[in-house]
Amino acid sequence: MSPILQYINVKTRAANRGSKARNSFGNLYAIYVLVEDYVKKGFDESGQYNFYEGSKYSELLRRQRELPFGQKLQNHALNHRLNQEFKKYFPTCDYIPVIRESSNNRYWFNENLLLCITEDNIYNLGAIIIKIIDKYIETKIDAFENFINSCEQINQLVEANQNEAVDFIVELLQPNVDARLFEIVSYSILKYYYYEQTIFFGFDMQDIQQENLKLYKTGRTNANDGGIDFVMKPLGRFFQVTETTDFKKYFLDIDKIEKYPITFVIKATENTDKLLQKIRKKAEQQYSVNLIVDKYIDCIEEIINLPILRERFKHAVEMGYLGNILEEIIKQSKVEFNYNFI
Known part of the structure; x- marks a missing residue:
């Protein structure tokens, strides 16, 4: 039911294809750092995100580069690439993932995409999105370690x-x-x-x-x-x-x-x-x-x-x-x- 979960599913397809598959980190990490900020500040429980002044660009970029495989990431995903690709997959969706105020370089993740509404309940997907991407990172680290180990063993x-x-x-x-x-x-x-x-x-x-x-x-x-x-x-x-x-x-x-x-x-x-x-x-x-x-x-x-x-x-x-x-x-x-x- 959730477009953002469907999108993340597409971007993590390389998880079961080993180190030789194309990895996607730029757009995933843009989602990760914004949603992580959202969850850490408790907006998934408080419901006060609409009053938030927004995440600072410098802090988001620093956090992206702290993540495995992210040291050389640039600003493209946060500024336009994530939104462009998301619209390509979900052209009829009313929302884009990243909301940006360019005058002061503040960013928000579109909370409408984090709320999955059913007949019985409203589910906030913030915490589970972090867990999914964490698991993908762990899987890709394992795959790359195996690749390096194979190279070294064969080299010997x-x-x-x-x-x-x-x-x-x-x-x-x-x-x-x-x-x-x-x-x-x-x-x-x-x-x-x-x-x-x-x-x-x-x-x-x-x-x-x-x-x-x-x-x-x-x-x-x-x-x-x-x-x-x-x-x-x-x-x-x-x-x-x-x-x-x-x-x-x-x-x-x-x-x-x-x-x-x-x-x-x-x-x-x-x-x-x-x-x-x-x-x-x-x-x-x-x-x-x-x-x-x-x-x-x-x-x-x-x-x-x-x-x-x-x-x-x-x-x-x-x-x-x-x-x-x-x-x-x-x-x-x-x-x-x-x-x-x-």
Whole structure:
């Protein structure tokens, strides 16, 4: 009967899909911190919430970042993203979850969504919502701990059972894997795929140096970094990891870096030529000028899909870098998922 419980049910579907499923924390934590404030101040029992001056934005954001997996969350969910997505799922609902007074940065959770009214009673869902999200956090921590433990155990057995280690990483190259985990695995594979490739580089013919290609991860996933996930030295190649074939997203990334050539690593099994054709076709439907479309398409230096990643992983394994790739996945995962909170 409750739209907010139905919404939370959707956002916690990853609970029984292990560490490889996409996790949803931003919107859930926006609900959590507002409802937690509501319950802690006793409004679920006093019925005086309509007189409350509202929660301070700074305190809500601080609390979000105290929660597991929440250290890098920004203000999007509190300001608009939660309300937008909720309306997408419940377009006929009369209420939105977050009520905001922008002039003084005060926030409330819409109490109408917390009251479940039946013929016999009125139930306040505040306390139970906190319990549900707490259980989801606990489940995701357990799943991530198991993932890290599996990585470390397999890493110790690389020489004894290489096939098991290879199969473990190949399983992480699937369309349903968590977006952040996919970026980490992609980076780890490509870093060692390029590791022994060299170019000759210099400023004059008498001073040419042989240099190895080095791939760097430029920041955390989903960061506001201008559309650059990896950068390669000394070639200056840019890589962007994505799970969408929406051409608007690609062109936005290209615009962010002033139409500098970029390689897209796409979480898709579709043939790269077909992916490029699909991007072009959608672009042509949007723009009537082929010159503009061509200019954007020319900026796509390369498309790397899942089959290509698997081939490059196979090559890196043949070069003896299986253990290094696993170590890199462990290291980057601990950083990305704030492993020190456990």
